[in-house]
Amino acid sequence: MTCAEAFNAYALRALGMGERRLPQGDIGLCEQVVLIGSGMIWNVYFGVLALSLGFFFAVALAVAKASPRRILRKPAEWFIFLFRGSPLFIQFFMAYEAFVLLPRVGVEFEILGIAIEAETRWFARAWLGALIVLFFNTSAYAAEIFYGALRSVPKGDLEAADAYGLSGWTKFRRITFPTTMRLAWPAYTNEAIFLFHATALVFFSSFPAFQQSGDALYYARYFADRTFNPFIPYPIVATYFVLLTLGIIVLFGAVNRRLNRHLPRAARPKLRIRPNLIR
Template sequence: MSCWDTFHAYALRSLGQGERLLPRADISVCDQTVLIGSGLIWNIYFAVLALFFGFFLATGLAMAKNSRTRWLRKPAEWFIFVFRGSPLFIQFFLAYEAFVLLPKAEIDFHLFGMEFSASTRWLTRAWLGATIVLLLNTSAYAAEIFYGALRSVPKGDLEAADAYGLTGWHRFRRIVWPTMMRLGWPAYTNEAIFLFHATTLVFFSGFPAWKQMGDALYYASYFADKTFNPFIPYPIVAGYFIVMTLLIIALFGIVNKRLNRHLPTDRRRRMRLRLNLIR
């Protein structure tokens, strides 16, 4: 089988399309590269959804933790403490066990005149259950980042907002939130990178790969077991993740540039890729 035939057969194997049987003998580097790249689709899926919805939840948690109201502040503090204080691997395992123990009940609801049916059994599937865990985990870390940035908003900006008569929502939207994002965005970029790397734990924890449709590390582990040579599949995974990390840095760098567009050139906080030779 040529490399093109391998790509045609296994490029979307992680989504259930293409050849049903994974290669078992005469496994080539092309087979490993294509299948591991196919599994990367799941890593991207987990990271994108968790980051998108987690961003809004983290913003709300940061505001709640900064609130003077105790019944808002304390739940946010405990949520952040629990998810930052416990290992992500354990969170995956406990969440899966909890979802399995849930009664298999279906809930019918109507939305825009259409009837939908939701079942708890879907929570045991990685595409939903693992996404929820990642969303909650990254929300806790990002909330702490945004909370620190919120506490670092210059008093001069707040006094200027008061002088212009900005209060409530307008003050938050025009002054507080943009400054909070500008201060916390470099650290939030690191959180996005860490979250993308953490997606490799999904199928290594309690969530099973349904019909051998797993992520990049799942296929790398499969090839390592079949070929007894982990020095080919795992470096391929590392190469894919390095490329995706550079892409995340580039995309978040564009946002960072947008957030700092009003500042003089010498005061803008630029994001640079720095290689640590010694740690």
């Protein structure tokens, strides 16, 4: 099979399109590169959705943790402690066990006299169940980053805002939040990189793949088992993740320059990538 034929047959297999049968017999390099790249679609899916949705939840958690009101502060503190204090793989396992206990037929409830039936069987699938775990996990880590930056906002900036008559939401939107993001962005970039790397753990979790079309490691293991040579598919996976990391660095670097555009060029903080070896 040529590279063009492999691309046409397997480029979108992870989404349920194209050739359904996996390569058999003599497996070439093109088939491995294309199929593993197809599986990366799911890794990108998990990372993009968990990061984008988790950003807003993390900001809310950070603000709640910094609140003087105990009713807001304590739930945020315990949530952050729970998901930062336990391994991500255990969170996958516990979430799957909890989701499979939900009734398969769904849950019925009433709101204002209107009967609503909610599907629950999708929670035990990787595309939703694993996404929820990644969403909660990255929200907790990002919230701690944002909380530290929130506490580090210079008092002079806040006093200047008070002097201009800014208060409440206007003060937060125009002064506190932009400064928090500027201070937190380098560390948040590292969290984003780690999150995309952590999507590889979905393969090892209990959540089943969508229509037996899994992520990059799903296909890498298949090729390693079929060819008895793990030194080709797994480096391909690593290469895809390196390219993905470079893309994140470029994107988040552009945002970092945008956040610090008002500073002199010499005073603008540069991104320093510090991968987490153990989390």
